[in-house]
Amino acid sequence: MAVLIKVIRDSDGGLKYLRNMCNYIRDGREQECGYGGYGLNPYDAGAAYSQMEQVKRYYGQTSTNPLVHFVVSFDGATDNAAYASQAAPLIAAYFKDNYQVMWGIHPSDPDSSHHHMHILLNSVNLMNGTLFHSGPYEVNGFCNHVKTITGMPYRVVYDSKKKDDDKE
Numbered sequence: 001m002a003v004l005i006k007v008i009r010d011s012d013g014g015l016k017y018l019r020n021m022c023n024y025i026r027d028g029r030e031q032e033c034g035y036g037g038y039g040l041n042p043y044d045a046g047a048a049y050s051q052m053e054q055v056k057r058y059y060g061q062t063s064t065n066p067l068v069h070f071v072v073s074f075d076g077a078t079d080n081a082a083y084a085s086q087a088a089p090l091i092a093a094y095f096k097d098n099y100q101v102m103w104g105i106h107p108s109d110p111d112s113s114h115h116h117m118h119i120l121l122n123s124v125n126l127m128n129g130t131l132f133h134s135g136p137y138e139v140n141g142f143c144n145h146v147k148t149i150t151g152m153p154y155r156v157v158y159d160s161k162k163k164d165d166d167k168e
Helices: 014-025 045-058 081-095 136-150
Strands: 003-010 035-038 067-073 101-106 116-122 154-161
Touching: 003 136, 014 045, 014 067, 014 101, 014 116, 035 081, 045 116, 081 101, 081 116, 081 136, 136 154
Parallel strands: 003 154
Antiparallel strands: 003 067, 035 101, 067 116, 101 116
């Protein structure tokens, strides 16, 4: 069995995408399984958004990709709320020294998925204003951290979303 790690990039979403993701993390479904964050207020989606936006404005990074979105799906052997609740803060802690991060656990869906966590990472480094680049080097570091926490191998999937000009 393996942990599935999805890297979702949306370079066209802007600050509206950031606000939507803060709300998605705190939409209520996660409360039964857990949620949290580092470097921001994870209990209030509006406050978390405002805190991330302030960091972006401070460093002049408001026109860049606003966030990096990871989904970590636990495998069938560990598909339960207790395991996800223990692993999630340890997994999200990988970013806490340099980035604002929110996380929330979604319960398993009998039709399609196991317990999984969403990680919302402010793309702007708190310490120096540089952007997180979700290339192989950065993502592999995170994936190896997940492997250390879970003790399981991982599989990575990239999902890049861009506006389709023909559909607007």
